[in-house]
Every structure is written in C-alpha cells, then in structure tokens.
Amino acid sequence: MADDTTDTKSSNQMWGGRFASGPDAIMEEINASIGFDKKLFAQDIRGSIAHATMLAHQGIISAEDKDKIVHGLNTILSEIESGNFEFSRQLEDIHMNVEARLATLIGPAAGRLHTARSRNDQVALDFRLWVKEELQKTEQMLTGLIAAFLDRAEEHAESVMPGFTHLQTAQPVTFGHHCMAYVEMFGRDRARVRHAIEHLDESPIGAAALAGTGYPIDRHMTAKALGFREPTRNSIDTVSDRDFAIEFLSIAAIAGMHLSRLAEEIVIWSTSQFGFVRLSDAFSTGSSIMPQKKNPDAAELVRAKTGRINGSLVALLTIMKGLPLAYSKDMQEDKEQVFDAAESLELAIAAMTGMVRDMTVNTARMKAAAGSGYSTATDLADWLVREAGLPFRDAHHVTGRAVALAESKGCDLSELPLSELQAIHSDITDKVYDVLTVEASVASRKSFGGTAPSEVRRQIAFWRARN
Numbered sequence: 274m275a276d277d278t279t280d281t282k283s284s285n286q287m288w289g290g291r292f293a294s295g296p297d298a299i300m301e302e303i304n305a306s307i308g309f310d311k312k313l314f315a316q317d318i319r320g321s322i323a324h325a326t327m328l329a330h331q332g333i334i335s336a337e338d339k340d341k342i343v344h345g346l347n348t349i350l351s352e353i354e355s356g357n358f359e360f361s362r363q364l365e366d367i368h369m370n371v372e373a374r375l376a377t378l379i380g381p382a383a384g385r386l387h388t389a390r391s392r393n394d395q396v397a398l399d400f401r402l403w404v405k406e407e408l409q410k411t412e413q414m415l416t417g418l419i420a421a422f423l424d425r426a427e428e429h430a431e432s433v434m435p436g437f438t439h440l441q442t443a444q445p446v447t448f449g450h451h452c453m454a455y456v457e458m459f460g461r462d463r464a465r466v467r468h469a470i471e472h473l474d475e476s477p478i479g480a481a482a483l484a485g486t487g488y489p490i491d492r493h494m495t496a497k498a499l500g501f502r503e504p505t506r507n508s509i510d511t512v513s514d515r516d517f518a519i520e521f522l523s524i525a526a527i528a529g530m531h532l533s534r535l536a537e538e539i540v541i542w543s544t545s546q547f548g549f550v551r552l553s554d555a556f557s558t559g560s561s562i563m564p565q566k567k568n569p570d571a572a573e574l575v576r577a578k579t580g581r582i583n584g585s586l587v588a589l590l591t592i593m594k595g596l597p598l599a600y601s602k603d604m605q606e607d608k609e610q611v612f613d614a615a616e617s618l619e620l621a622i623a624a625m626t627g628m629v630r631d632m633t634v635n636t637a638r639m640k641a642a643a644g645s646g647y648s649t650a651t652d653l654a655d656w657l658v659r660e661a662g663l664p665f666r667d668a669h670h671v672t673g674r675a676v677a678l679a680e681s682k683g684c685d686l687s688e689l690p691l692s693e694l695q696a697i698h699s700d701i702t703d704k705v706y707d708v709l710t711v712e713a714s715v716a717s718r719k720s721f722g723g724t725a726p727s728e729v730r731r732q733i734a735f736w737r738a739r740n
Contacts, residue, residue: 307360309609310367314353316402317367318346320395323498324478325386331489333389338382345379346371367399368392389488390481393512393600397477400608402499404521407615408470414622415463415528419456419740421629426452427733431726433711434549434639435648442646445711448639450724453732455535460736462528469524473517476501480511483599513599515589518611522586525618529579532621536576539628543569549639550632556624571624578617585610643711647676647686652708652717661700671698685709 329339436446476496657668
C-alpha cells in the first residue's frame with residue numbers, strides 16, 4: 274500500500290485505481306462481510322502486530338514505524354473492546370476497517386503494515402486463530418461435561434436400571450454404567466478436538482496472495498509469535514484451505530449428535546410413563562394451558578441445535594466443493610456457518626452439563642423397570658450353559674419356553690415354581706434363582722467394560738486419571 278493514504282471514507286480505497294467509482298448498493302450488499310467478520314477483530318490485530326514485529330526484525334520496515342503500528346493497533350483493540358469503534362460497511366471487511374482507522378491514528382506508517390502480505394493470507398490467519406481458540410474452548414467444555422458424568426456414575430455405580438436395545442428392555446445395567454457410555458462418547462469428541470488443533474497448528478501468514486513473497490520475511494518467527502507449531506508449507510494450499518473450518522464443523526456435528534441422543538433420553542426418561550429422572554425448574558418450563566405439565570425444554574432445544582450444526586457443515590462443504598485453487602470470493606461465506614455452529618455447540622454443551630448435574634434420579638423407579646420385560650432371561654440361558662452344560666443355542670430355546678410360560682402366567686421368571694422350570698428342563702435346580710434377580714445379573718457382568726459395579730468403578734478411576 275502506498276504511503277499517500279486516500280480518504281478513509283471513500284469506498285474506492287479498497288478497490289484501487291482500476292475502478293472509476295465504487296460498487297453500487299447491490300454490489301456493496303453482497304460484497305461486504307464486516308457484519309460478521311468483525312468477530313475476528315482480536316485475531317486480526319494480533320496477527321498484524323506479529324507481522325509488523327517480524328517486518329521490523331527483518332529490516333523491511335523501520336523500528337520507528339513498527340512502534341507506531343503496534344501502538345496504533347493496541348489503541349484500536351481498546352476502542353473495539355470498549356464499544357467506541359465505528360465499523361463501516363463501505364470498508365468491506367475487518368481488515369480494511371482496522372487499517373483505515375490505523376491510517377487515521379498514525380498516518381503514512383500505517384501503509385507499511387500490509388507489506389509482504391495479502392488479505393488472502395490475512396483472513397486465513399485470522400480465521401484459523403479463531404477456530405483454534407474455539408476448539409480449545411470446546412475441549413474445556415467437554416472436559417466439564419465428562420466430569421459431570423463421572424460424578425453421576427460414581428454416585429450410581431450400583432443403581433440398577435433397564436438396559437435397552439430397540440428401546441425395548443434387554444438386560445439390567447446400572448445407571449452408572451449408562452453414564453459411562455456418554456463419558457466414552459464425549460471422550461471421543463474431545464480426542465477429535467485435540468487432533469483438529471494439531472492439524473491446524475500451522476501459520477498461514479506470509480503465503481501472501483498465493484505465491485509467497487519476494488521480501489525476506491521470517492515465517493517461523495511469526496508462527497512462533499502467534500502460538501503455531503510451524504508455518505504452512507505450500508502458499509497455494511494455504512490461502513485456499515478451509516479444512517480446519519470443515520473439520521471443526523464435522524466435530525461439532527458429531528458432538529451435537531451425541532448431545533442430541535442424550536437429550537432424547539432425558540426427554541423420554543422425564544415422562545410420567547418412565548419417571549426415571551426429574552429436571553428442576555431451572556431446565557424446564559410449564560404449559561400455558563395445562564398446569565400439570567413440566568416440559569424438558571432445555572433438552573428439546575439441545576436436540577434441535579443439532580439440526581443447525583449439521584446444516585452449517587453441509588453448507589460449507591457445498592461452498593468448497595467446486596472451487597479451483599487458490600482463493601475465491603466464495604470462501605467469504607465460510608465464517609457465518611462456523612460462528613453459528615460454535616455458538617450452538619457451546620450453548621448445547623453448557624445446557625447439557627447443567628442438566629446432568631441438575632437432574633434428580635428416581636432409583637426406585639429405575640429398579641422396578643429393570644426387572645420388567647424378562648430382562649434376566651439371558652442370565653437364565655447363561656446359567657444353563659454353565660451349570661447344566663447345554664450348548665448356548667439349546668439354552669436359548671429352553672429360556673424362550675420359560676419366558677413364554679411366565680408370560681402366560683403373568684409373572685416374572687423368578688416367580689415361576691421350580692417344578693414348572695424342571696418340566697421345561699430337568700437339570701434346572703433351585704440355584705437358578707440366584708441369577709434371576711436384577712442385582713445378581715448386573716453383579717455377574719464383570720467382563721472388561723461390563724456393567725458390574727466393580728467394573729464401572731474401575732472405568733471411573735481410569736477416566737478420572739485422564740480427565
């Protein structure tokens with residue numbers, strides 16, 4: 274940029290001498306991004322300070338100009354943070370808004386800041402810094418959610434509940450074991466977050482428009498100053514890459530899906546038909562017409578947020594799918610999707626963490642339900658294999674006959690008389706009743722990762738050590 278800075282109010286400034294007049298109202302409307310990319314102000318200023326410092330260190334600009342630039346940028350940062358900065362749509366984006374204000378504050382020295390860089394690598398830097406910080410925030414929030422589940426799992430390591438497949442009662446489990454399933458799910462989400470941070474931990478600044486620069490810049494210096502592991506290694510890919518944003522949205526979509534599954538269970542569990550949990554008024558609302566209603570609105574809204582996040586992922590994939598190398602203006606449409614998904618994900622994790630800690634668990638209701646639906650049938654089949662020596666397929670058949678008998682009598686398996694069980698298979702003894710209670714069933718599932726309370730506590734200890 275030349276030292277003789279033009280009038281900062283003119284829309285011609287950003288277009289240069291090629292255009293005799295500024296864009297008309299339609300072009301201004303479609304071209305301007307300041308309405309949303311002003312969210313990147315802190316990253317933009319941080320990147321500019323690092324760039325100016327490097328330029329001075331390399332002798333490309335004077336130390337005096339660098340000091341003016343840094344002081345001016347810090348002044349702008351304070352103005353924006355205090356709400357005293359006026360953003361202009363005519364100046365198109367956050368970069369030009371900051372640079373125009375800098376020219377007003379320090380004069381011609383401001384024009385030297387854009388030496389050896391382009392808005393292409395500048396926006397790639399700003400956006401990458403923002404996504405990295407958002408991923409770090411997501412990692413912390415997921416850690417908090419995992420901690421909430423660990424506390425509930427420890428509290429309910431022995432609380433029996435029905436385990437479901439196809440939403441049908443399958444086998445007894447413990448509520449602690451069920452909670453630990455979500456620890457595993459959100460643990461994978463956190464691992465994906467950490468991998469994404471590692472993938473994007475490269476600095477784009479210095480790639481310039483797409484071909485690098487002829488100035489003797491030090492990209493390793495700016496990378497280190499900005500907290501990146503190293504600079505990117507191909508200037509064309511650098512300015513055209515939005516994988517880091519797509520990966521963030523992919524992670525958000527998977528985490529959102531996990532949150533939605535949990536929300537669905539809370540919605541089901543809080544119905545009067547289930548009555549497994551109760552949410553306080555902090556996470557519920559009433560009905561405008563039915564005074565008895567207590568609706569799990571927070572869980573339902575978490576479930577709904579997943580749709581927004583999924584839409585953002587599909588939108589950005591669609592934006593990027595047909596773009597040739599290197600930068601295209603289409604990529605301006607990347608940020609709103611990520612900003613919206615990040616806001617939705619943050620709110621959903623915070624709400625779910627609150628609900629997990631808030632909900633009251635009705636252990637008596639869970640235990641009663643755990644024994645319904647002949648949930649200990651598999652235990653009977655396993656007993657026949659261990660004690661009577663039957664092949665499992667034969668034991669399965671015998672157990673099916675026992676279940677049919679119990680259904681016809683309207684009783685539980687444990688309530689069938691021994692004589693009637695022996696009529697089905699003569700090798701059944703009264704010891705079979707030791708495995709037909711839900712407590713005995715869960716206690717027997719001691720395989721690694723099983724639902725036995727001892728195993729649940731082992732997995733809690735493992736996760737506490739790594740959380």
